Amino acid sequence: MKILYTATVSSMVNSFLVPHIQLLTLQGNTVDIACNVDEAINPELTRSGCIVHDIEFQRSPLKKENIKAFRKIKKLVMEENYELIHAHTPVASFLTRFACRNMPWISTLYTVHGYHFFKRSPLKNWLLYYPVERLVSRWTDGLITMNEEDYISARRMTLRKDGAVYKVNGVGVDMDRFTAQTRQQRNSLRKIYNYKEEDFILVYAAELSYRKHQDVLIEAVHLLKTKISDIKLILAGEGDMEDSYKRQAVNLNVENNxxxxxxxxxxxxxxxxxxxxxxSSRQEGLPVNVMEAMATGLPLVVTDCRGNRDLVKNGENGFVIENHNVNQFADAIHTLYESRNLSAQYGQHSRKIMEVYSLEKVIKQMDDIYSDYITKENQKKRG
Structure with missing residues (x-):
């Protein structure tokens, strides 16, 4: 079967989709990739025969470059005779499905990594993204969602005849890579990374952006500094708010924390x-950083947003905090600091929850979905 994967940028493919594409290529399918190549595609994919088509998809839907991208993706689809297209990310998925709107012989799937309209989202999100998603769903054979709120929204869409809505457990976390934390491993690595055993370390792996809302965490550290003298907040990521957050840390005198x-x-x-x-995110689909922390066996403190609340159950494996509530964040973190037994209990529960979100389980879910469409295509050929 000839399959096309589309995504706005190649970094998204590299970060989340490599095992999914490998599933298809190992089964003997031909898989091409169309995306804006912001970084070289993982060589494992090119070695397996994937051809990469550089399409100028833009993250902003209003960029004029998307007109050119639409023309290129439509030309590519018409020339290459794909039988199945699996689209990811809002802009690439819209342009791809719009290009295929009069090609019902091509099966189209869209994985929703997080609708831009959601409970408590700005009105402009609903006015812009909701009607667009309803429109392009009419040219979609399958919608794949990752959290309960998106699943409910997708069920309200009108798909092509015999279209289906699925819910999978994210993109999958490699449970061999993210193993359960032990004190010996922790302390050994802390020496390598120049941290003290007594440091109380918080980690957040996410882009530095308005959406991820790191300013709440910086303020929480400011509130906790006198109560937890060795508190450290590790922010792993880049983004357009980096300078602003660094200035905030300096202004609050927590730059050393x-x-x-x-x-x-x-x-x-x-x-x-x-x-x-x-x-501290304002908006999520099903956050990989939270799942990776859970796979490591960490307790969590997260905001009450879609995706976060699908993974973290308040009082079971962490705390779910009102959005923007700095005092609640600080209190929850302090509770974990004061009660290491509670932290250990939450961490063990996190690891147990993650069993169903493992890469192995998710790949099985995706295999079942792909099998439906591959079977349909084979039946068409025999017919």
């Missing part, structure tokens, strides 16, 4: 040295 690490490829180690993981 907060480390801006930039882009990192050692997230599993950073999770291993931490005492707890935090997420």
């Amino acid at each position: 907060i480390e801006f690490l930039g882009h990192r490829d050692d997230i599993s180690n950073l999770m291993m040295i931490a005492d707890a993981a935090v997420s």
Whole structure:
């Protein structure tokens, strides 16, 4: 079967989709990739025969470059005779499905990594993204969602005849890479990373952006500094708010308690040295950083947003905090600091919950979904 994967940028493919594409290529399918190549595609994919088509998809839907991207993706689809297209990310998925709107012989899937309209989202999100998603769903054979709120929203969409809505457990976490934390491993790595055993370390692996809302965490550290003298907040990521957050840390006199690490490829180690993981995000799909922390066996303090609340159950494996509530964040973190037994209990529960979110389980879910469409295509050919 000839399959096309589309995503706005190649970094998204590299970060989340490599095992999914490998599933298809190992089964003998031909898989091409269309995306804006902001970084070289993982060589494992090119070695398996994937052809990469550089399409100028833009993250902003209003960029004029998307007109050119639409023309290129439509030309590519018409020339290459794909039988199945699996689209990811809002802009690429819209342009891809719009290009295929009059091609019902091509099966189209869209994985929703987080609708831009959601409970408590700005009105403009509902006015812009909701009608667009309803429109393009009419040219979609399958919607794949990752959290309960998106699943409910997707069920309200009108898909092509015999279209289906699915819910999978995220993109999958490699449970061999993110292993349960032990004190010996933690302390050994802390020496390598120049942290003290007595440091109380919080970790947040996410882009530095308005959406991820790190200013709440910086303020919480400011409130906790006198109560937890060795508190450290590790922020792993880059983004357009980096300078602003660094200025905030200096202004609050917590620059020695907060480390801006930039882009990192050692997230599993950073999770291993931490005492707890935090997420202050305003909006999520099903956050990989939270799942990776849970796989490591960490307790969590997260905001009450879609995705976060699917993974973290208040009082079971962490605390779910009102959005923007700095005092609640600080109190929850302090509770974990004061009660290491409670932290250990929450961490053990996190690891147990993550069993169903493992890469192995998610790949099985995706295999079942793909099998439906591959079977349909084979039946068409025989017919």
